[in-house]
Amino acid sequence: MKVARPSLYQQVASELRRAIYSGDYGPGAQLPTEEELRSRHGVSRNTVRLAVAELVNEGLVTRAPRRGTIVRERRALLMHPQRELEPQPTGVPREAFAYAVSQEGRQPSQLIEVLTVKPAEDIASRLELDDGKLAVVRRRLRFVDGQPYNTNDSYFPHDLVAESEIARPGDIGRGANRVLEELGHAQIRVVDDIWARMPNQAEVERLQLELGTPVVVYVRVGYDREDTPVRVAVSVLPADKHLIRYELGSR
Amino acid sequence: MKVARPSLYQQVASELRRAIYSGDYGPGAQLPTEEELRSRHGVSRNTVRLAVAELVNEGLVTRAPRRGTIVRERRALLMHPQRELEPQPTGVPREAFAYAVSQEGRQPSQLIEVLTVKPAEDIASRLELDDGKLAVVRRRLRFVDGQPYNTNDSYFPHDLVAESEIARPGDIGRGANRVLEELGHAQIRVVDDIWARMPNQAEVERLQLELGTPVVVYVRVGYDREDTPVRVAVSVLPADKHLIRYELGSR
DNA sequence: ATCATCCATTCGTTGGTACAAATCCATCGA
DNA sequence: TCGATGGATTTGTACCAACGAATGGATGAT
Numbered sequence: 001m002k003v004a005r006p007s008l009y010q011q012v013a014s015e016l017r018r019a020i021y022s023g024d025y026g027p028g029a030q031l032p033t034e035e036e037l038r039s040r041h042g043v044s045r046n047t048v049r050l051a052v053a054e055l056v057n058e059g060l061v062t063r064a065p066r067r068g069t070i071v072r073e074r075r076a077l078l079m080h081p082q083r084e085l086e087p088q089p090t091g092v093p094r095e096a097f098a099y100a101v102s103q104e105g106r107q108p109s110q111l112i113e114v115l116t117v118k119p120a121e122d123i124a125s126r127l128e129l130d131d132g133k134l135a136v137v138r139r140r141l142r143f144v145d146g147q148p149y150n151t152n153d154s155y156f157p158h159d160l161v162a163e164s165e166i167a168r169p170g171d172i173g174r175g176a177n178r179v180l181e182e183l184g185h186a187q188i189r190v191v192d193d194i195w196a197r198m199p200n201q202a203e204v205e206r207l208q209l210e211l212g213t214p215v216v217v218y219v220r221v222g223y224d225r226e227d228t229p230v231r232v233a234v235s236v237l238p239a240d241k242h243l244i245r246y247e248l249g250s251r
Numbered sequence: 252m253k254v255a256r257p258s259l260y261q262q263v264a265s266e267l268r269r270a271i272y273s274g275d276y277g278p279g280a281q282l283p284t285e286e287e288l289r290s291r292h293g294v295s296r297n298t299v300r301l302a303v304a305e306l307v308n309e310g311l312v313t314r315a316p317r318r319g320t321i322v323r324e325r326r327a328l329l330m331h332p333q334r335e336l337e338p339q340p341t342g343v344p345r346e347a348f349a350y351a352v353s354q355e356g357r358q359p360s361q362l363i364e365v366l367t368v369k370p371a372e373d374i375a376s377r378l379e380l381d382d383g384k385l386a387v388v389r390r391r392l393r394f395v396d397g398q399p400y401n402t403n404d405s406y407f408p409h410d411l412v413a414e415s416e417i418a419r420p421g422d423i424g425r426g427a428n429r430v431l432e433e434l435g436h437a438q439i440r441v442v443d444d445i446w447a448r449m450p451n452q453a454e455v456e457r458l459q460l461e462l463g464t465p466v467v468v469y470v471r472v473g474y475d476r477e478d479t480p481v482r483v484a485v486s487v488l489p490a491d492k493h494l495i496r497y498e499l500g501s502r
Numbered sequence: 503a504t505c506a507t508c509c510a511t512t513c514g515t516t517g518g519t520a521c522a523a524a525t526c527c528a529t530c531g532a
Numbered sequence: 533t534c535g536a537t538g539g540a541t542t543t544g545t546a547c548c549a550a551c552g553a554a555t556g557g558a559t560g561a562t
Contacts, residue, residue, distance in 0.1 A: 007544080007545060007546085008545075008546070009545075009546085014452070017451075017452065033511085033512060033513085034512075034513070035511095035512080043546080043547090044546065044547050044548070045547095045548090046545095046546070046547070046548085047545080047546060047547080049513085049514090050545085050546090052513095053304075057308050057449065057462070057463075058449040058450075058451070059448060059449045063512090063513060063514090064512085064513070064554075064555085065511085065512055065513040065514070065552095065553060065554045065555065066510090066511060066512050066513070066553090066554055066555040066556060067512080067513085067554085067555075067556085068511095068512065068513080069512095069513085076446060081497075081499075082497075082499050187500070188500050189498070189499070189500035190498070190499050190500055191496065191497070191498050191499075192496065192497040192498075192499070193494055193495070193496050194445060194467075194494070194495040194496070194497075195327060195467070195490060195493065195494045195495065196447035196465045196466075196467050196490035197310060197465065197490055197491070198308065198309040198310045198463055198465065199309075200268075200309070201265070201268065211308075212308075212449055214447045214448065214449060214465035214490065215447075216445075216446070216447050216467075223500075239446060239447035239448055239465065240448070242446065243444055243445070243446045244444070244445040244446065245442065245443065245444050245445070246332075246333075246442070246443040246445075246497060247440070247441070247442050247443075248332075248333050248440070248441050248442075248443070249438070249439050249440035249441055249474075258514080258515060258516085259515075259516070260515075260516085284541085284542060284543085285542075285543070286541095286542080294516075294517085295516060295517045295518065296517095296518090297515090297516065297517070297518080298515080298516060298517080300543085300544090301515085301516090303543095314542090314543060314544085315524075315525085315542085315543070315544095316522095316523060316524040316525065316541085316542055316543040316544065317523090317524055317525040317526060317540090317541060317542050317543070318524085318525070318526085318542080318543085319541095319542065319543080320542095320543085
């Protein structure tokens with residue numbers, strides 16, 4: 001059996017990884033500078049940078065000029081997707097995201113953009129829209145304590161919501177689901193699809209993602225009593241900030 | 252407002268990204284060689300490699316000597332976590348993963364390792380194990396059509412399963428959940444936690460992951476009628492091969 | 503005391519070179 | 533016909549050099 005000699009940069013990367021996982025460098029700690037690592041391992045600066053690039057891609061560290069290479073820390077916000085189907089707590093009815101965030105003592109806010117569009121193929125098919133039919137989309141960029149947190153684009157059949165509050169710009173304090181109810185199309189069943197991938201350029205900018213942060217894509221299709229899709233919500237969740245929880249079965 | 256000039260390698264990366272997304276290079280297609288890109292954009296090979304490295308980290312392409320840079324294709328296998336709680340289809344009772352895979356006309360297989368261990372802190376706390384209590388873990392590496400597909404490590408309280416089939420090596424054709432039932436500790440409620448991150452080195456090797464592939468971590472804690480945790484299952488799912496689906500609400 | 507400025511440090515980008523490793527494919531030999 | 537061999541191509545690793553950009557912290561001015 002041939003044992004491949006790991007390349008130099010792999011060796012350096014392994015050593016750094018070990019040091020981080022073993023706690024030699026805790027969250028917030030600065031790794032040795034590139035120059036330091038270069039002389040310590042007796043390799044070129046390029047090789048050091050290759051090694052550190054690995055850790056960046058793994059989401060372990062961040063780099064910035066003069067600040068150095070810093071070990072990241074992460075803390076996730078819990079999401080309970082199924083609670084949106086349950087009756088809201090008594091008192092002020094509240095949109096689900098805002099409610100969850102304020103529960104944790106943090107400050108939610110959002111930017112909303114409302115458009116009428118010809119939806120992309122996958123959205124149209126999930127909404128079961130015929131050929132050229134339009135959809136109203138509420139594109140939201142949500143913030144927690146002023147930092148971009150996630151995006152949520154909700155698509156509704158244009159025919160259904162054109163005359164409602166949903167098609168008009170601005171916040172809907174009580175949540176779009178409440179409006180759907182009032183229109184006689186309450187969601188009584190949902191299908192959630194969850195997967196993950198690396199973000200594209202636009203997402204990196206919009207969500208101010210650091211390198212090495214995957215995103216979880218979370219698509220919820222809501223159906224009314226006639227089993228007609230009335231809402232397709234596409235959320236893009238930076239993986240280091242979100243934990244999705246489902247509770248199934250009887251209590 | 253200052254408009255930062257994107258660096259050269261960013262420009263090259265953007266151009267390649269655009270070409271891929273627009274379909275100029277479909278899945279399986281080979282991008283121009285580094286030499287070709289170098290002369291076409293009038294930059295150094297270093298710069299070209301930096302650009303392509305971005306696409307690799309985004310999971311868009313793979314590289315190999317002589318094969319070139321190839322556009323990846325992905326096709327996900329659908330998972331229905333909640334089906335494990337429903338009564339199995341009539342006929343041969345079957346472990347959930349094997350059943351789902353064979354349903355798609357593909358060939359499941361797995362390697363199982365059964366150990367009695369002192370579980371890590373997070374597992375112990377989910378299992379609500381006191382201090383030094385042990386757990387039995389069934390570590391599985393699962394394959395589809397001979398390719399590594401995902402891992403599933405299931406932890407059980409040692410006191411509960413020590414005398415059962417679960418603590419013995421080898422396959423349990425009917426699934427561990429069935430054995431728990433027979434022990435009088437059927438799971439009647441589960442809590443699923445889902446998040447994503449970049450894989451660590453061990454996972455890259457074990458699952459033969461390509462660069463730029465995040466993993467979805469999927470943790471299910473199962474409780475019996477007394478609301479005692481009886482099973483903690485930790486699955487690591489390569490993101491490009493898995494789609495998780497939940498269906499909630501009334502039909 | 504407070505604020506603006508400057509400098510040194512550290513990572514970021516880009517150029518270059520050389521050789522190694524992997525593998526496709528054509529060619530040759532049995 | 534089929535398998536072994538070897539050459540050419542393409543990416544992988546490693547080194548060096550130079551300058552750009554960002555910023556923490558010291559210094560100096562008000």
